[in-house]
């Protein structure tokens with residue numbers, strides 16, 4: 386069965402997908418949520434080689450905002466070069482830091498789109514949730530990558546949802562590309 390495809394006029398996904406593991410469907414959904422939620426402050430925790438970073442930087446560009454990527458520095462040069470090659474450097478900042486520590490010291494305002502994809506063990510994901518959730522703006526989306534890949538991600542996300550179900554709702558779950566759970570914080574008055 387073919388995967389769903391959505392096409393935008395914003396840009397050609399091809400360069401984002403070349404030499405990457407991402408399928409068009411995964412990239413379209415990630416980009417679509419980031420872009421069409423109108424997110425202006427976007428954070429990715431766990432950058433690796435910058436594949437998804439280019440999508441978030443692209444969304445930041447079209448939304449008139451800025452994207453940040455936080456990573457301990459693995460493949461930092463490759464990530465920076467990839468974003469630069471796409472002409473997106475001015476819309477994206479790389480923070481070399483432990484993800485939970487970066488969240489504790491975050492000072493760039495409420496976050497409208499948060500992607501959590503750093504350490505995948507239960508303690509790491511729970512620490513990232515604890516550090517970053519206080520910065521999530523009402524109405525914002527949180528994209529938990531690899532939800533189906535490790536029991537650590539799955540357990541930490543489910544616990545978070547069980548404890549915060551009044552404020553955060555399951556928005557979308559998908560199973561390819563190691564799965565993802567997309568959660569939305571309720572908007573004010575919702």
Ligand SMILES: C[S@@+](CC[C@H](N)C(=O)[O-])C[C@H]1O[C@@H](n2cnc3c(N)ncnc32)[C@H](O)[C@@H]1O
Nearest residue numbers: 431432433436437456457459483484502503504
């Ligand atoms: C799965 S990769 C991220 C993939 C990227 N989001 C993408 O889809 O292209 C995980 C990354 O998280 C980083 N990482 C792991 N633990 C971390 C931590 N405690 N703080 C910051 N980065 C961390 C690793 O260095 C690695 O680059």
